[in-house]
Amino acid sequence: MNITDHPLSRIIRTERLPHEFCPGCAIGQVYHYAAKAVEELNLDLNKVVFLSGIGCCSRGVGYVRFDSATTLHGRALAFATGIKLANPELKVIVVTGDGDGAGIGGNHLIHAARRNLDVTVILNNNGLYASTGGQMAPTTQFGAYTSTSPYGNLEDPFDLCNLLNVAGASYVARWTTAHVRPAINAIKKGIQRKGFAFIEIIGQCPTYFGRYLLKTTDPAKCMRWFQENSLRKEVAEKMPKEKLAGKIIIGEFVDREKSELTERYKKLREKLNES
């Protein structure tokens, strides 16, 4: 295949292909959704910034043809805060994983949402730390066996969408890699929505999540599992809680109008200059 003929070659740094991800990894899909969203919204590609932290998912940022950065582990949103405040015209998109975004970067995640910073976060949740070899994460299911929970995980996972709702985000949604169009649409909506947008995508890691939790390294089987275990939010709301254990609740959780930080700051400057 001639990789320069990639349908997203305006956006993908095709000269860097082939990429370094495991076969069947969700990360290619997640970046594809993000790239499709940018393309379908017809954004000025010179005004889009992609940021990530460290981890499998964060490596994808080196393959997109935007102003971009692989920042420090967990800190992409802190960098994003500086970038967005310095130039509010830029569309800042953070692509992160669950360990990066919700583990080491959890503090920045909730504070960026609290400030309602106008950025879009796409968090690929594969349920563990993949690039370091399958250790448990704050998103690993209770009881799950990973390389640092050899007797089963003693902790409960974060419900990230719930967390981001409480923290104050303008837009919150969760989909899986088995829900391609809804995931792309959610990213588009998140980019357009003024304020903090958080899109969680449950993505397969056949190498670790598949092998440890689903006993398969077949990506299609992982995605099938996502499909069979997903419940629409509207359906889940009508079900008793005990029946929701182990289910992936998908859909839009928050979509609200709120003023965001750069607007508030702009108003303050105008007020001070008038007085």
Next chain:
Amino acid sequence: MKYKVSAGLHFMLGNHAVVEGAIAAGCRFFAGYPITPANEICEEFSKKMPKVGGIFIQMEDEIASICAVIGASWTGLKAMTATSGPGFSLMQEGIGYAAATETPCVIVDVQRIGPSTGSIFGQQGDIMQARWGSHGNCYEIIALAPSSVQDMFDLTIEAFNLSEEYRVPVILLAEATVGHLYETITIPKTEKITIVNRKKPSLSPEKFIPYEAPENTAPPMPAFGDGYRVYYTGHLHTREGYPVLSMPKFPLAEKVLRRISKKISLNIDKIVKFETKYVDDAKIIVVSYGFSARAALKAVLEAREIGIKAGYFRPVVIWPFHHQKMREVCASAKTIIVAEVNNGQILHEIQRSVGDSSKVVPLLKFVDTHTPDEILAKIKEVT
């Protein structure tokens, strides 16, 4: 612009002089987190930044502060943060990242005694941390040590200028003693202040290679949004900025890695500044920096009055440390007294500089500052 400090004489707090210096230098982004004894910098920026068209943001911690500063710098603003020991420790990973990505930024460390929380008494304890605090030793930073409120203004401007010229994090190693000092300073007229701005690329985005530059210079730096689509990473990277993850490709990264040190070390004569008095015929030279240097100068003047051939040497730029200059200045001296407020940091650099050719005598205190009498007593003792 709604706010501008007037030129002329002012009675000003050291920490406030940092803010005035930064604004004069063109700094338009400050991110920080409260910590004593650096709070007045953060507070003053919160008042003034929105009035000068700049950004102030209080972040959730010092890690976030340095990261926001780097992000703002990529986006084209001159940016800084200010902290003290515990926060400075938290910033080290970010400082290394700024060095690796060649991001201009200024970090003010109003030093306080450690280890750990220590207390808020002034110390010069972070000299080595400033130089070596981030992991991996293939990087250089620049650090300056102010000894007066005037220096807090002047050296903040100098810090921004060096940072922009060499695309490097520059650290202002202040002390609680100077940060909380009120004294008179002269604010120069705007046209008398030298301002350096980072070079922008002259090549088109298609031809521009982000990390391509002669080894004694920093490459030009576009801002995010300029259309250059630059990629930054803390990974070892090629001149294009792409990560180097396999050993066979290491030589490509090594070229960039060597340049980020050489752009500083090859320009050491231009970067380093120092003050001297009576060193030419001195038999005893007192080396001191920061606030203690003022006591050292007074002690040397008093020693001269009673016929002792004492001299004074103050490194204004601490890092890079100019060993050759140190050797030249101290050539005639039999004894070198090193007065610093820590357990001995620059002392070891001076020992490395002069070797066995002069005797190096430490005069160390843990907190606050030396008095001229203490230094004079030491001069008399070694005479």
